[in-house]
Amino acid sequence: MITKWAILLPFFMAILIPIFHTRIRKFHLGWVALAVPFILFIALLRFLPQIASGDTISHSWRWIPSYNLTFTTYLDGLSMLFALLITGIGALVILYSIFYLSKKEALHKFYCYLLLFMTAMLGVVFSDHLIMLYFFWELTSIASFLLIAFWHHRKASRRGAQKSMLITVTGGIIMLMGFLILAHEMDSYSIRTIISTISIENLNRSLYLAMLFVLLGAFTKSAQFPFHIWLPDAMEAPTPVSAYLHSATMVKAGIYIVARFTPIFAYNLSWFWIVSIVGLITLFWGSFNAVKQNDLKALLAFSTVSQLGLIMSLLGMGSVVYATTGEITDVIYTQATFAALFHLVNHSTFKGALFMMVGILDHEVGTRDLRRLGGLITIMPITFSIALIGGFSMAGLPLFNGFLSKEMFFEATLAIQEMNVHSWIVLFPVIAWVASVFTFVYCFILVFKTFFGSADKLPTDRKIHEAPIGMLISPIILAVSIIFIFFFPNILGKFVIGSAMQSVYPTVQPFEQMTPTIAAWHGFNTALFMTIGVIVFGIILYLAWPKWKRLYNRLPEKWTLNYLYNQLLEEAEIVGKFVTDLYMTGSVRHYLMYIYVFFILIVGGYFIQSHIFAIDLEDQAPVEWFEILLMIVMAGAAIFLLFAKSRLTAVVSNGVLGLGVAMLFVVFRAPDLALTQLVVESVTTVLFLLSFAYLPEWSKEQKPKATKSMNLLISLAAGALVMAISFTVLNYSEFKTISGFFENAYELAGGANIVNTILGDFRAFDTMLEVVVLLIAGLGVYTLIKFRARKGQKKYED
Structure with missing residues (x-):
């Protein structure tokens, strides 16, 4: 359990310090943070004789059992060595920072970032699962980014943090590819299991590729040539951060990976x-x-x-x-x-x-x-x-x-x-x-x-x-x-x-x-x-140093790796702006055209190439006359909307179309969807009417015939493709339908209404991500308002 608490304790403290820091005013906040590495260092020393005798300690949490994703921590001699450095040097660095940093600094942020950094490093050295190791690996890059940019009003601090982030995260993503190849070839995500089963006989080209990817990740983090250029720029961090980053953490993570994967590769x-x-x-x-x-x-x-x-x-x-x-x-x-x-x-x-x-x-x-x-x-x-x-x-x-x-x-x-x-x-x-x-x-x-x-x-x-x-x-x-x-x-x-x-x-x-x-x-x-x-x-x-040090000035700046890095960034910005300008035209028509053309080419092309289309209307239910009438009304409203000569006419046509959709839901016995559609239609219509006074005068766009023809062609193709897919789905029997699974909605999720259950329970993860997106957007808006420039506030350097 020592490995579990070694990761959780600094993580929880990193969360609590920003919350309760305002209540700690009598003494330096660093004394609270100091307790964490000190306690962990003493606790790890208690297990040192056991580890020195050759024993190991492991603990597993079943995280996502359906995907066999288990968070397993493992304490052996190698992880003990690194853990003692992380906690021991960490305690000394925090003690040093108490006297180095003034109380006027944002200490709650500093110690939050530092303890998060400690959490990430301990997670790296204790993780036995490749994916969890990668998770903590990238967390070290994020935490170091925050620490290097702690004095974010300085341009050099921001650039140094950006440089370290770009290089180490890129290396981390490449290393993840190596992990995935390794896990696929060895049929296991456990490092211990892979070590016990690997041998010279089962090496193949895929494992050679995995080896290169893992090494690239390790080299970027441990500042090996030519990826070392981020480390000198990271010196813009406060000195306690530099001492911790250079002596016991960040750069030592790459060393740990090479040592840990030596018995594999x-x-x-x-x-x-x-x-x-x-x-x-x-x-x-x-x-x-x-x-x-x-x-x-x-x-x-x-x-x-x-x-x-x-x-x-x-x-x-x-x-x-x-x-x-x-x-x-x-x-x-x-x-x-x-x-x-x-x-x-x-x-x-x-x-x-x-x-x-x-x-x-x-x-x-x-x-x-x-x-x-x-x-x-x-x-x-x-x-x-x-x-x-x-x-x-x-x-x-x-x-x-x-x-x-x-x-x-x-x-x-x-x-x-x-x-x-x-x-x-x-x-x-x-x-x-x-x-x-x-x-x-x-x-x-x-x-x-x-x-x-x-x-x-x-x-x-x-x-x-x-x-x-x-x-x-x-x-x-x-x-x-x-x-x-x-x-x-x-x-x-x-x-x-x-x-x-x-x-x-x-x-x-x-x-x-x-x-x-x-x-x-x-x-x-x-x-x-x-x-x-x-x-x-x-x-x-x-x-003789004063006589020969001038030799360093003979190397042209254009031959340096820093110059190459800066040129790559500039070229990436130029290319990115060029590509972005190609599709970010400010025209809604263009954006819709990109979406529909992509849909037609990819989906339609795949269906045609695979000969999947199969339309058979013989066994389908008959279409009633009122359904035909309703469809005619909806189609007429949509066509009339395209040729409307005033906004009021367009709003009315749009309302007819929306109400027609609601009626269609009623016909097909979906009253909850019909009510939702009615509410949405009513709200949007009211909003349209309220905004009339603020809209510019109505003017019909004069478009070339070629543009109108292209719009018509794309619209007909997209509509025909959706119709063909709908009819194909009715007769497609290659795979078992998923509807049978949702019919057990009451037993699986406790909901009698299948549609509501699908939206509220079966799509819960998707819904949660949608809410998270809104939350992040809200936090971004709040941050921009909260930290807007005020009179007398410290300005950023250009």
């Missing part, structure tokens, strides 16, 4: 190549671009891209065990996955601390621009200590946890060469080493350019001082965790990462040999020499 060697190569390219490109950034949050954004590429490449290299023999001799490759999961935790600690550090600088100094920073080591010594620990950990230096996982990364790239599957694989350690050099450089820029040097460049419009203790608690906890993990890494390896490894490699035995002992010293080996080389060349490049 990794039997195909293409999984290894795609994941590894994309990860290494992302690692290099992110570290290369981070060096040139002047905004500290932008630097950290590209560093996140780089670190995510590192983790992704390790997952790819570790997956090769499935593509080979899957025996214990290949366990050396699984240690790459161990390094990926270990670095996942390390990255969460140092990246969360660094983002909070940058938020402190922005809050106290008033700028994040490196060109206006310097000399802060004596003014903000605690903040400097946090930056030093976090930055050196990200650089992979000793005494910090990042050093341990970075050494394991180097060892994995060296070990993977033993595969000898292709000569290009020798580039893996080369790319890893070059990217690590750039990582070292931007970490040193982050620490030394900010806190050393002259303080003359600092803003003078405020008194700069150390942050309040409340804002320092969360990053200090993370900084202490960085050092603690370095000295006691095997506690994490044994109780958290080891069980997560068992989830990624459920078929590899014996399991104990896949969990290596983490040690800071392995002797003088190649990995250590690579680290020494990173430090030496990194220091040289850092010292």
Whole structure:
């Protein structure tokens, strides 16, 4: 039941906070929100020994039994690892936000969005059903959109939110296609069931396609090249959001998908190549671009891209065990996955601390621009200590946890060469080493350019001082965790990462040999020499940074991915406007013509091609003389309406036609429909008459003969098609009629009147959607009225 409440608790709190926030005025609203991740983190820790021993916890809710749609949550080692990060880092981020955000902000919205985000992430890592996983996957995109656009009066915030939404949602839709193909081929929507039944023998082209679709979805969410361009623009969000999004949520969702689906798709060697190569390219490109950034949050954004590429490449290299023999001799490759999961935790600690550090600088100094920073080591010594620990950990230096996982990364790239599957694989350690050099450089820029040097460049419009203790608690906890993990890494390896490894490699035995002992010293080996080389060349490049940083300006802007994205948006708007102008002409005649022509071509064409038309009037009931008379009156009224020379004549003709329809209902024993028709006809006639005074003078349209002929042809074709379909239905016996089902209306729905029951019960879902459409329209109108621009109100940026 822990998985059930882990999803429901933040969801219910997200609903309650906006409702009751006005009653909470004595203290910061964040204290209420803080209770949720704190309680969940403690609750999850209670189950940690059970999960570490290899047990799993599952819970199922039968949602739509008729469609076999069951919401099943599943807690194993992998989901436990991510859940602890989501709740643990979430608690620290909320604690930090209490002191970062002013009470003047719309805190009820902020914490509603944040808890909704937490709900979505926990739903992703706990879901066993593919469709439910996709539901929460897209919910993360929506929640992140709301959080990134929290300061929606800023143009950059709105554009960043739009960019992240477009890229991640597009990837999510593609991933859904992969899920559907996978479920169809494996005849199950359960991830556990698919993992237990998949093998190299039942791989086919459809599953290869599903693999590509799933990877595209994961790559867009985890900001892999070339989809990483949304992540730097997401920096317009408040710093607590950036810290949460980068360290424990959003971007880690793609990592989770790759890890979770490794036992399904990794039997195909293409999984290894795609994941590894994309990860290494992302690692290099992110570290290369981070060096040139002047905004500290932008630097950290590209560093996140780089670190995510590192983790992704390790997952790819570790997956090769499935593509080979899957025996214990290949366990050396699984240690790459161990390094990926270990670095996942390390990255969460140092990246969360660094983002909070940058938020402190922005809050106290008033700028994040490196060109206006310097000399802060004596003014903000605690903040400097946090930056030093976090930055050196990200650089992979000793005494910090990042050093341990970075050494394991180097060892994995060296070990993977033993595969000898292709000569290009020798580039893996080369790319890893070059990217690590750039990582070292931007970490040193982050620490030394900010806190050393002259303080003359600092803003003078405020008194700069150390942050309040409340804002320092969360990053200090993370900084202490960085050092603690370095000295006691095997506690994490044994109780958290080891069980997560068992989830990624459920078929590899014996399991104990896949969990290596983490040690800071392995002797003088190649990995250590690579680290020494990173430090030496990194220091040289850092010292020479002012001389070679101008190389970044040599890349034309038209060659950048951001330029391509902006051009695609502009072209999409141009094409969309062109296509829309073709059919949105403002003419009711055109709109009706489109509808009827589509109906004639599609429906009529299918009926003719299938030879379905079968008209037989021999066995039909005779038509009475009064029915013929009624039809003549209705037809005459309709024709007379077309040639009316005044509005009053047209209204009267329309009324005769409507009353004729009501009489027809009476003849066919449908008095309720007849009464409804009479009411509608009376109301519309009164409305027509009331609006007479406001209508322009009547003028008959002068239309070309070709237009009139086209109107006549379309009208006759549509009428003839409807008549032919009606007669065909009377004699069509290919399928069993559905009327027999509705005859049991009293037993099925408790209604004696079949027509009313169909409208009120059998069509209840359709009716509900109609009401929802009206509700959404009403809310839209209310919102436009409620939030209309007022004098003195904060304006949107253009």
